[in-house]
Amino acid sequence: MPAVISTAGLARTFRTKAGPVDAVRCVDLTVHEGEILGFLGPNGAGKTTTLRMLTTLLKPTGGAATVAGCDLATDPAGVRRASGYVAQSGGADPQITVREELVTQGRLYRLPKAEAVARAAELAEELDLTSLLDRKTGALSGGQRRRLDIAMALTHRPKVLFLDEPTTGLDPAGRADLWTLVRRLRDEHGTTVFLTTHYLDEADALADRLVIVDRGTVAAEGTPNALRLRHAGSLDATLQDTFLAITGRGPAAPAGPAPVAV
Amino acid sequence: MLLHDTALVYGRYLRQSLRSRFALLFGVLTPLLYLLFFGPLLTELPLGGQGSSWQVLVPGLLLQLGLFGALFAGFAVIIEKGQGVVERMRVTPVSRLALLLGRVLRDATVFVFQAVLLVLAALVMGLRAPLAGVLIGFAFVALLTLSLASVSYALGMKVRTPQEFGPLINMVSMPSMLLSGLMLPMTLAPAWLDVLSHFVPFRYLVDAVRDAYVGHYTTPHMLYGTLVALASTALSVTLGTRVFRTTGA
Ligand SMILES: Nc1ncnc2c1ncn2[C@@H]1O[C@H](COP(=O)(O)OP(=O)(O)OP(=O)(O)O)[C@@H](O)[C@H]1O
Ligand SMILES: [Mg+2]
Numbered sequence: 001m002p003a004v005i006s007t008a009g010l011a012r013t014f015r016t017k018a019g020p021v022d023a024v025r026c027v028d029l030t031v032h033e034g035e036i037l038g039f040l041g042p043n044g045a046g047k048t049t050t051l052r053m054l055t056t057l058l059k060p061t062g063g064a065a066t067v068a069g070c071d072l073a074t075d076p077a078g079v080r081r082a083s084g085y086v087a088q089s090g091g092a093d094p095q096i097t098v099r100e101e102l103v104t105q106g107r108l109y110r111l112p113k114a115e116a117v118a119r120a121a122e123l124a125e126e127l128d129l130t131s132l133l134d135r136k137t138g139a140l141s142g143g144q145r146r147r148l149d150i151a152m153a154l155t156h157r158p159k160v161l162f163l164d165e166p167t168t169g170l171d172p173a174g175r176a177d178l179w180t181l182v183r184r185l186r187d188e189h190g191t192t193v194f195l196t197t198h199y200l201d202e203a204d205a206l207a208d209r210l211v212i213v214d215r216g217t218v219a220a221e222g223t224p225n226a227l228r229l230r231h232a233g234s235l236d237a238t239l240q241d242t243f244l245a246i247t248g249r250g251p252a253a254p255a256g257p258a259p260v261a262v
Numbered sequence: 263m264l265l266h267d268t269a270l271v272y273g274r275y276l277r278q279s280l281r282s283r284f285a286l287l288f289g290v291l292t293p294l295l296y297l298l299f300f301g302p303l304l305t306e307l308p309l310g311g312q313g314s315s316w317q318v319l320v321p322g323l324l325l326q327l328g329l330f331g332a333l334f335a336g337f338a339v340i341i342e343k344g345q346g347v348v349e350r351m352r353v354t355p356v357s358r359l360a361l362l363l364g365r366v367l368r369d370a371t372v373f374v375f376q377a378v379l380l381v382l383a384a385l386v387m388g389l390r391a392p393l394a395g396v397l398i399g400f401a402f403v404a405l406l407t408l409s410l411a412s413v414s415y416a417l418g419m420k421v422r423t424p425q426e427f428g429p430l431i432n433m434v435s436m437p438s439m440l441l442s443g444l445m446l447p448m449t450l451a452p453a454w455l456d457v458l459s460h461f462v463p464f465r466y467l468v469d470a471v472r473d474a475y476v477g478h479y480t481t482p483h484m485l486y487g488t489l490v491a492l493a494s495t496a497l498s499v500t501l502g503t504r505v506f507r508t509t510g511a
Contacts, residue, residue, distance in 0.1 A: 077355055085353045087349055091345070091347055091350025092345070092346075100277075104270070108270065108354040110355065
């Protein structure tokens with residue numbers, strides 16, 4: 001399978017008044033076409049920063065990356081055309097209606113007027129926003145707003161979709177819907193999905209493969225089961241224990257509650 | 263593409279302005295109060311220029327409108343950054359220059375509209391000025407807005423909080439207002455103040471519009487005012503574009 005995203009030594013240091021902050025030190029990863037990648041890590045591990053670099057919002061201070069065959073540094077426009085991004089904190093203007101936001105998004109992706117209007121209706125249908133089209137986005141519930149953010153990111157049917165904690169704040173039904181949507185995008189359109197989450201059950205259920213970052217570097221990667229075996233010693237281990245074993249946080253000892261095999 | 267994107271961004275923000283009609287009119291309030299309660303004080307005073315006191319005051323009020331309004335435009339960007347709107351737009355292929363131009367052109371539209379309202383009110387109060395001069399005045403308001411709003415947006419992209427932004431803007435706006443002879447012509451000032459005010463670019467615009475309002479279109483004031491306005495617009499838009507191109511907000 002060809003790689004859709006590949007990074008080499010990707011790094012970002014923020015300069016702040018209190019001194020430099022190495023948010024991302026060195027991230028090497030590969031994501032294959034049509035893969036759903038779970039990008040996990042404790043708070044402050046550098047997930048959002050990595051996503052912002054991969055979506056051209058932030059210039060890396062080190063390393064290189066390509067997204068959908070376009071180099072981040074030399075062809076940011078190509079990267080933007082190929083990818084959709086849902087930010088951790090969303091991106092809708094509370095004073096504007098759902099309809100206007102969706103149409104504007106289409107126009108920002110250079111769809112002609114009529115097509116943008118049609119696409120907005122289609123997306124609203126797909127994400128169950130049709131009855132909310134004329135409501136201001138500020139008057140949506142958290143879950144509804146999340147669906148709008150996702151609809152906006154899907155406007156141009158991107159090859160790669162970056163989702164930063166897409167299900168935070170969603171109710172169980174909303175999360176299940178989102179999982180279904182993500183799987184459908186992959187199955188029907190071959191979309192590659194790069195998502196972060198703090199819900200390990202979500203990572204387990206949804207992701208083909210996990211990359212776990214800690215303090216700005218990749219601490220482990222593999223399928224959920226491979227990680228369980230390697231880091232918690234057993235396929236029966238919870239992903240939670242595996243995660244804690246990898247990041248060395250929390251009370252769990254490296255072995256976790258399950259007895260170490262052999 | 264630039265044209266398409268600029269029109270799109272312009273439309274979005276113009277609709278935003280039209281939605282808050284109250285804010286649209288509120289902007290004229292301060293200069294209007296000056297016009298109503300300060301203007302009449304000047305009618306009998308020897309201000310040293312040609313024409314009536316209204317021809318001295320109104321150009322100043324017009325530029326004051328642009329000065330304060332446009333300098334604070336960047337606040338909107340800080341708020342939009344917090345809402346994630348800025349990043350959401352910046353991940354799309356939309357032209358970065360258009361993100362700036364659409365906004366500043368909207369501001370120019372709004373302030374010229376407010377300037378028209380102000381001049382209409384001034385006509386009622388007793389202003390008489392040649393039409394060409396009045397139109398030139400609007401052109402200066404537009405250029406001033408383009409220039410200051412660009413700087414303001416660039417600053418808004420750079421700072422994190424409104425608390426950082428406000429004081430910086432006040433540091434520029436108050437001295438600019440006082441040192442440019444916005445309310446009363448600097449020709450009334452003692453020599454040292456007059457000299458000092460020549461270092462404030464804003465002064466040249468005020469002098470130019472005052473000349474325009476008395477029908478003098480080919481004076482050195484007009485020449486310098488035009489040059490300063492065009493140069494600072496070019497400079498500011500260039501600076502703004504650079505910031506909008508590169509900033510990972
Ligand atoms: N603009 C910035 N300026 C300075 N430091 C920053 C900036 N953005 C992020 N950081 C720091 O970089 C580190 C990584 O932040 P990042 O947002 O990437 O973490 P994260 O993995 O997404 O965390 P979370 O799970 O809490 O969302 C943190 O220590 C954060 O404080
Ligand atoms: Mg984050």
